Amino acid sequence: MRKRIMIFLVGLFLSLGANAQENKIEFTEYDLDNGLHVILHQDHSTPIVAVTIMYHVGSKNEDSTRTGFAHFFEHLLFEGSENVARGEFDKYITNAGGNNNANTSNDRTFYYEVLPSNELKLGLWLESERLMHSKIDEVGVETQREVVKEEKRQRIDNQPYGSILAEISKRAYKVHPYRWTTIGSLDHLNAATIDEFRDFYKTFYVPENATLSVAGDLDIEQTKKWIEEYFADIPSGKKEIPRPTIGFATKNWTIN
Known part of the structure; x- marks a missing residue:
């Protein structure tokens, strides 16, 4: 009986290994000269692409007196750019038959578009606009302050146990920046100046701090050319990107 079980388990293990090899995802990975990391995956099974x-x-990258900035920028960077009018970002996507969204965690901010494959250039252009010269002005900041306030009221303030994550985090972490939630403090956002928002953008929204991935019904070499066209001329950041250092303070990072 034991011998049969062993034979069965060995066979199962080998079959799982074979399936893993069959499902291996092939991709192309490289960096632009400005530091932007690029990952490309070709899949012609459906005529769509994800940018x-x-x-x-x-x-975790926020100053402890200015929490909520990363999540706030997830909203703010849909306000438009030098070449995309305010409120037009989403319209470009929906008019092309696609969808888009973004989300923020303790560790990263993520934006995406899913489009018909013949609209790949549109997705690349929009993301290059977001990276190169998003619109950071008083109108956008005030608009998104109200949006974030309403989000907090809906998801946290007016929900049973809505504050449980914040209460757990501040008890679980005493020094680590995971001690505050991604939505942060509305008092911090209200107190922040337009220059502070612009400084955050110039510090973190730079090519060497980003990973661009494109997957779907695409041609690898053509996609490389379009990425070069839209992203290669975006300059690298001029400031050192601050990273949280636990246990001691640096000139860019303060632990309370």
Whole structure:
């Protein structure tokens, strides 16, 4: 009986290994000269593409007196750019038959578009606009302050046990920046100046702090050319990107 069980388990293990090899995802990975990390995956099974860009900034990168910035920027960077009028970002996507969204965690901020494959250039152009020259002005900041306030009221303040994550986090972490939630403090957002918002953008929304991935019904070499066209001329950041250091303070990071 034991011998039969062993034979069965060995066979199961080998079959799982074979399936893993069959399902291996092939991808192309490289960096632009400005530091932007790029990952491409070709899949012609359906005529769609996904354009995503992840910025290595989350709530853990915030100053403890200015929490909520990373999540706030997830909203603010849909306000438009020098070449995309206010409120038009989503319209470009929906008019092309696609959808888009974004989300923020402790560790990163993530934006994506899913589009028909013949609209790949549109997705790349929009993300290059977001990275290169998003619109950071008083109108956008005030608009998104109200949006974030309403989100907090709906998801936290007016929900049973809505504050449980915040209460757990501040008890679980005494020094680590995970001690505050991604939505942060509305008092901090209200107190922040437009220059502080612009400084956050210039610090973290730079090519060397981002990973662009494109997957779906695409041609690898053509996609590389379009990425070069839209992203290669975006300059690298001029400031050192602050990272949380636990246990001691640096000139860019203060632990209370």
